[in-house]
Amino acid sequence: MTLDSKIFVGLKSARKKAAPTSEPTGPKCQWDGCDKTGTHRAPVGRDAEGLYLFFCLRHVTEYNKGYNFTTGPSDAEIARYQKEATTGSRPTWGTTVNQATEIPIPSTVRSGSAKTLNARRNATQRQAQKAELQVRKLKVLEAKAFETLGLSPDATPEEIKSRYKERLKMHHPDANQGNRTSEDELRASIEAHKILKLNGFC
Numbered sequence: 001m002t003l004d005s006k007i008f009v010g011l012k013s014a015r016k017k018a019a020p021t022s023e024p025t026g027p028k029c030q031w032d033g034c035d036k037t038g039t040h041r042a043p044v045g046r047d048a049e050g051l052y053l054f055f056c057l058r059h060v061t062e063y064n065k066g067y068n069f070t071t072g073p074s075d076a077e078i079a080r081y082q083k084e085a086t087t088g089s090r091p092t093w094g095t096t097v098n099q100a101t102e103i104p105i106p107s108t109v110r111s112g113s114a115k116t117l118n119a120r121r122n123a124t125q126r127q128a129q130k131a132e133l134q135v136r137k138l139k140v141l142e143a144k145a146f147e148t149l150g151l152s153p154d155a156t157p158e159e160i161k162s163r164y165k166e167r168l169k170m171h172h173p174d175a176n177q178g179n180r181t182s183e184d185e186l187r188a189s190i191e192a193h194k195i196l197k198l199n200g201f202c
Contacts, residue, residue, distance in 0.1 A: 031059035042067070129200065130157075142199055145192035157202040164193045164202075 029038040030053050038054030042063050055063055073081070138146070138153055146153050149163050169175060171186035196202050 027054045029056040029059055030054055031056070031063075034059055139199075141195050142201070145195040148188050148192040149196075155201075160193070160196055160202040164189060 025037065027038045028034075029036045034056060036056035036058075038056060040057060040060040041052035041054050042060050043049075044051040044053060045067075053063070143153065146155070149160065149167065151160060151163055155163075167189040168186065171182045171189065173179075173183065173186075176182040193202070
C-alpha cells in the first residue's frame, strides 16, 4: 500500500503546526504616542475616499466614536438633525395649564384645617343637592314611596330614616304575632326606603 492510496487521501497530519510567536507585522499605529501595530484601518474623512489611517484596536474605537460617516451634511446640520430626531422631526408645543377650580389651601395653615375646608365644601354641596331634589318633580315610584312611608315630599333624610325605623318596629313579625297583612306592610316599607335611598333622598 502506498501513501497516495485512497485510504490516506484526505487524512490530516496528527502533528500540530507551531503557532507563530512573533507579533503581527504591519504599519505603526498612527495615534500620537502609540507604539503598537496599526492592524485596523479607518477612513480619513470627507472628500478622501480610498485613503485610510491605521490604528490599533483601542485607538480605532476611539477614532470611530467621533467620526462622521455621512458625506453630505455638515456637523451643524447633523447636530440639528439629532435634535429634531428626539421629537420625531415634528414641531412640539407646550402643554396648557388650566387654572385650579378649587380654592387653594394657604400654606401657612396647618394640614388639619384641610379637613375643615373639605367638610364645609361637602356640606354646601349636600345642601345644594338637597335643594335640587326638593325642587325637581318627583317620579311616580318616588311619590309612591313617600306616600307608603306617610311622609311629605319635602321630608328631611333624618325624618325618612326615623319613619322607616318606626315602621320596621311596627310591622315586624315579632311585634304583631305573625299577621300576614302586617308582613305586606313591612315589605312595602323596605321597598319604599330602598327607592328613596337610591334616588338620594336619604
